[in-house]
Amino acid sequence: MAKFTGVWGVFENLDEMTDTIEEVRSKGIRPTTLSPCPRHEIDHALGPQFTLVPWIGLAFAILGCTIGLGFPAWTASDWVLPVGGKPVVAVTPFIVIGFELTILFTAIHVLAGLAILGIIDSYRFPIPKACKEYPRFQRDRFGVVVRCNESQLSEFETVMKNRGAEEVHVEKA
Amino acid sequence: MAVTTLDYVPEAGKVLIDDHKGHPGIKATTLSYGQINDDMLGMLEKPHPSYFLLLLGFLLALLLGAVSLSIQVDVGIGFSGISHPIAWGFYITNFVFWIGIGHAGTLISAVFYLTRAPWRTAIYRSAEAMTVFAVMTAGLFPLLHTGRPWLAYWLIPYPNERLLWVNFKSPLLWDVFAVTTYMSVSIMFFMLGLIPDMAILRDEAIRKGQKLKALIYAPMALAWRGTNHQWLHYMRGYLIFAAIATPLVFSVHSIVSWDFAMSSVPGWHTTIFAPYFVAGAIFSGLSMVMTVLIPIRTVFGLEDYITKHVIQSVCRVIIFTSVIVGYAYATEFFIAWYSGSPYERAIFYFRPFGEMASWSLIGDQRISFPLIAFWLMVFCNVISPIPLWRWKVRNNPLAVWIICALINVGMWFERFNIVGSSLQREYNPYSWGEYWPTIVEAGITVGSFGFFFTLFAIFVKTLPPMAIMELKEATTPPMKNPGGGH
Numbered sequence A: 001m002a003k004f005t006g007v008w009g010v011f012e013n014l015d016e017m018t019d020t021i022e023e024v025r026s027k028g029i030r031p032t033t034l035s036p037c038p039r040h041e042i043d044h045a046l047g048p049q050f051t052l053v054p055w056i057g058l059a060f061a062i063l064g065c066t067i068g069l070g071f072p073a074w075t076a077s078d079w080v081l082p083v084g085g086k087p088v089v090a091v092t093p094f095i096v097i098g099f100e101l102t103i104l105f106t107a108i109h110v111l112a113g114l115a116i117l118g119i120i121d122s123y124r125f126p127i128p129k130a131c132k133e134y135p136r137f138q139r140d141r142f143g144v145v146v147r148c149n150e151s152q153l154s155e156f157e158t159v160m161k162n163r164g165a166e167e168v169h170v171e172k173a
Numbered sequence B: 001m002a003v004t005t006l007d008y009v010p011e012a013g014k015v016l017i018d019d020h021k022g023h024p025g026i027k028a029t030t031l032s033y034g035q036i037n038d039d040m041l042g043m044l045e046k047p048h049p050s051y052f053l054l055l056l057g058f059l060l061a062l063l064l065g066a067v068s069l070s071i072q073v074d075v076g077i078g079f080s081g082i083s084h085p086i087a088w089g090f091y092i093t094n095f096v097f098w099i100g101i102g103h104a105g106t107l108i109s110a111v112f113y114l115t116r117a118p119w120r121t122a123i124y125r126s127a128e129a130m131t132v133f134a135v136m137t138a139g140l141f142p143l144l145h146t147g148r149p150w151l152a153y154w155l156i157p158y159p160n161e162r163l164l165w166v167n168f169k170s171p172l173l174w175d176v177f178a179v180t181t182y183m184s185v186s187i188m189f190f191m192l193g194l195i196p197d198m199a200i201l202r203d204e205a206i207r208k209g210q211k212l213k214a215l216i217y218a219p220m221a222l223a224w225r226g227t228n229h230q231w232l233h234y235m236r237g238y239l240i241f242a243a244i245a246t247p248l249v250f251s252v253h254s255i256v257s258w259d260f261a262m263s264s265v266p267g268w269h270t271t272i273f274a275p276y277f278v279a280g281a282i283f284s285g286l287s288m289v290m291t292v293l294i295p296i297r298t299v300f301g302l303e304d305y306i307t308k309h310v311i312q313s314v315c316r317v318i319i320f321t322s323v324i325v326g327y328a329y330a331t332e333f334f335i336a337w338y339s340g341s342p343y344e345r346a347i348f349y350f351r352p353f354g355e356m357a358s359w360s361l362i363g364d365q366r367i368s369f370p371l372i373a374f375w376l377m378v379f380c381n382v383i384s385p386i387p388l389w390r391w392k393v394r395n396n397p398l399a400v401w402i403i404c405a406l407i408n409v410g411m412w413f414e415r416f417n418i419v420g421s422s423l424q425r426e427y428n429p430y431s432w433g434e435y436w437p438t439i440v441e442a443g444i445t446v447g448s449f450g451f452f453f454t455l456f457a458i459f460v461k462t463l464p465p466m467a468i469m470e471l472k473e474a475t476t477p478p479m480k481n482p483g484g485g486h
Helices: A014-026 A040-046 A053-078 A091-124 A150-162 B033-042 B049-075 B090-114 B124-145 B149-155 B171-207 B211-221 B228-261 B273-299 B308-339 B342-353 B369-383 B397-424 B439-462 B468-474
Strands: A006-011 A032-034 A142-147 A167-171 B359-362 B365-367
Touching (some): A014 A040, A014 A150, A053 A091, A091 B228, B049 B439, B090 B273, B308 B369, B342 B397, B369 B397
Antiparallel strands (some): A032 A142
């Protein structure tokens, strides 16, 4: 885990937290936030964010569909067994298999993608150990983590205190 | 450094608000984050002795099923009442019934998520758990029905020494893929929803110094911290799961219905089977949700969460699907007459009026099992839900519970009515037969209920039966300036 230099604060109220996010962003830094549930107010304050999850879903949906249609067609051609004058490679019944595998592949890989992206993000956007282990973020408190230079520490500490943080912690690598 | 805000007092048991008189809604919208946490975690505390009594009852039913199952597997499929020409009996009935029960969970967690129905919040976790357990129960029956369940892996397309592949054109194989996919996706969807709640349980266990619990919950939480990055991926992933689970739920029971509809058996070979089965599945699933959740609501005092508004909303969907199911019954009879096919007409005459006597109560007074199944089906599924049209009945949890329990019974018999009766009277009289289940089949059926309810009883005391994160999302967040907006 990368060494952390920055400031993190604990907020009781959502509006105080979003005000802090906006002020931190106005200084050119996008903070990491922690919250007990997703809130659109936080998303608005943070601005547009990008996630790879839909693209992972789409890629594996296409793969699942291809395998679901292609594999039965291949097995039917591998051991040809004509029955009742029906086509050996019959598309209609294979659509069912294609449909099911599209969904199965999407689901498995979206879940795996979530886990992998979570690991990657923990390196891209590190947060200090004390902040990670602070249990009330899962309960009823909001957190704002600002990664910054040592020279900016006091500035962001002041921002958080002025915006009504219950606690402010300064961390140096 | 001192972290002073950790010295908080749990708020469990406090009710912050009065009843919403004249304004039914989810009361959780006025509960605080902390109170929601504590109320939900309070449900996982040491259970009352009566819980163990209930669990014992379920375990006994499960034991009966296990004993019956072992006899069945040991002696062979000949020990059941299944014989030529009736190859499908109680086992396939149970399979179709339990798959249907599972549908409500996906409907509530995925379809109502996409349609933004707010009342789903309090009940979707339990319904989702029901889906997982019901599909697990259902999955046992086709394996058992094969007669040699230890060879069930033959259903999977794998390279083998005979260079043979499975028949992908068979609806029975579609079933294998549909049910396996449905079970996998349901379990993953369930686990996905649990991640943030597992983090709550993990942190609570750490706070209380419960190391073993923390050790169990931590891997299930997948290092969840609730950061904006995690929420971003999570919410998008959840939306994708809901979007793919929605067509899946409709496809699964359609495919199950094609097991019947793709054949040329009178009473089965009909195009309405897919919507008819799906509507029936939603109907029975939602009734099972109410059958299970209304007692839980009373026992755990969850009136603030599973409000009467939630019950009313579920009842409205039950009424809607009841009408579809009733219409489908009528359509089957109309089409049988309108088709002009004597075989279709005969089977739809036999179902309500008998002539398939297979059981004697007293002396020569013989009773047909499909005949009982038919009239129970009509009474429980078409007539008994009629009182739900009245607001007063929907507002009475006891009345709703009784009606939903009746619907569960009716839906089981509906499945039997479809599965069991058609094979008794096919085209030629020389291939007619009778079916009556043996004690082993009845034992396994009872055992399937024991299996389902045992798993559910364990679930309500080990995992949060309501989605804590979503309840918090539904409530008003703490604001310094509540009217200030953002």
